[in-house]
Amino acid sequence: MFRCWYPALGLLAALGGCSRAAPTSSPPPAESTPPAASVAAADPYHPPPRDTVEVAPYRGWQQFSLQCARCHGEDAQGSSFGPSLILALRPDGHTPTWEEFLDVLTHGRPDKGMPSAAKMGLDSTYFDGLYQYLKGRSEGRLHGGRPARRES
Numbered sequence: 001m002f003r004c005w006y007p008a009l010g011l012l013a014a015l016g017g018c019s020r021a022a023p024t025s026s027p028p029p030a031e032s033t034p035p036a037a038s039v040a041a042a043d044p045y046h047p048p049p050r051d052t053v054e055v056a057p058y059r060g061w062q063q064f065s066l067q068c069a070r071c072h073g074e075d076a077q078g079s080s081f082g083p084s085l086i087l088a089l090r091p092d093g094h095t096p097t098w099e100e101f102l103d104v105l106t107h108g109r110p111d112k113g114m115p116s117a118a119k120m121g122l123d124s125t126y127f128d129g130l131y132q133y134l135k136g137r138s139e140g141r142l143h144g145g146r147p148a149r150r151e152s
Helices: 002-018 036-042 055-072 098-107 124-138
Strands: none
Touching: 055 124, 098 124
16 A cells, blocks of 8 residues: 555655756845835825925814815815815905805805704814815915824
């Protein structure tokens, strides 16, 4: 019974010895690691922030993203549901001043389907930062996308 295995083991050993690759004269090149900055810049899913803002407008951006972007677009440029807030906060827009902006947040626009901030769950402590963020977008001082938060 054991004798029939010996030829098979010999054949396997012979085949195993033949399949080895011949040694090369030079080692394979070492993989170079690109600098961290180029990796971050090349990532299309997480581009680096273009703007750095104080804490209040950063929190305003966060609240905009949570409460307003679904209707007014990710970068406040408007959508089929809500108008562009970039255009609305310009001097010739529908809501050019802080007072008019506050009135819209407080009362909403029921005739256009916009609830008040209270009905959306937006706390009034974020109104100033929200206005700073959106006014910066409408004046061209801030770009679309996530800003970086300046540590104060």
